[in-house]
Amino acid sequence: MAGIGEGWMGRALAAATLHRWSEAADKAETADLPLLRRQRSAARRLKQRLDRLIHVADGRLALPVIGNQAFPRPHDADWAWRPDLWSGPLATPGLSSVQPKSMLGERATLFHDCPHSEITLRQLRNTREADLAPFGLRLEVFRFDGAYLSLALDLPDEASQGLRRKHLIRLDAIVEMERPLEIFARLNIRHGPNTEQIVRELPLKAEESRVEFDLAYTRLNEKRIEHMWVDLIFEGPEMNQVILRDLTFSRRPRAEL
Template identity: 70%
Template sequence: MASGQKKKWVDKMVFRAALRRWAQAARASHRMELSELREHRTRARRLRAHLDKLIHVAEERLALPMIGNQAFPRPVDTDWAWRPELWCGPLPVPGMSSVASQSMLGDEATMFHDCAQSELTLRQVRNTREADLAAYGLRMDVFRFDGSYLSLAIDLPEEASRGLKRSHLIRIDTIVEMEKPLEIFARLNIKHGPNTEQIVRELPLHEADINVEFDLAYTKLNEKRVEKLWLDLIFEGPEMNQVVLRDLTFSRRKRAAL
């Protein structure tokens, strides 16, 4: 028996023995001498304090979405799907304030703006709702905004461009919370050789399921020279607002043959 298996076996036996002793003590509690009962009560209270703490932490952690989770609903015939790191696991730097343009949060997300004075904060937050599949979300607080644009760029991995064809549809799904209404546009950028194709869609924030699809058939994509893909989320009228992106996922599939 390997040492790890042996330790598990010993732990199991010790637990069963302790469980039997406490079960016997509970059954005998009605006829114990008071001095013995008082001693058992003291031990039980000390044990309960540790058990209550363990149960509380376990229930809290097990109720949260799993860190690193890449599972999410995706269309049939999807040949590539992905959730960026910002929504999967904890970042080394979870947030920043007075965010300067071109500041990066993690390795894949970059904030762009043209404010003379930044009153913008970004923070990665832990998702806690039962409906959340993503472990983390991104909270953006915007106070005074004197710029003309604000966008969050997400760099897609190399796998997204591998084998990319004009017959592909690229879809994004997101969950958005905001303090007051605003418009968010999604712009997919595809660099192929010296050119960059751009497709813009407005996110349907009034709908229960927020998703958009980019049909590459309407582009002049050179399939042999695809180098890089990235997504810009463009926020219109963000001043004095808090926006939380609870999730953001990507998927790719071939368009149905006509």
């Protein structure tokens, strides 16, 4: 209560209010029932307001700040991006018994071929001081009787603008999991009637993982680039929980030889 109000008068009033409620709580076991009933009603009204204040304060004061786009990136990067799923709250924060091609947010789509889905997806609030991303994504898989499970992330148009074969695309991720499993990242670039694909396995021995896609080894038609997306492919996900604390992309030109 001492944090309410400004000046000595506000602090004194808050201290008196706290003392009064503490005294009422101490005497609740022996208080007259009519008095106790009035105190209960008043306490419930106060609790509703306190809960609302705490909820708003937790959202505003928790680390990191919502909308944060700060993250380590190459000094010569000409494009960098953290998807909305990791940077801001979603209107629908979670899905259960997720069906194939279900979307979470505007750019994330889950693909699988399970006849009976026991898969859940949920956006969660990051509150660790070490986290730069405001939000994370939790994927839980119970029984899994399908052949594949992947999360497709559409990259914005800016990622394709000015894209050349001399570019390197980097993916950085912070991943937690209950049990070890393999996660592959596949970069897809549609150019005209063709789609170039580059697959890399995420090194998950450390919490922070990084892979790079070198476009020099593709047959990319730079004049016909239409769209880019990345598939995160989970191998053997049954009875596991994976939390993607952060996921970021960046693009930089390869150093000239």
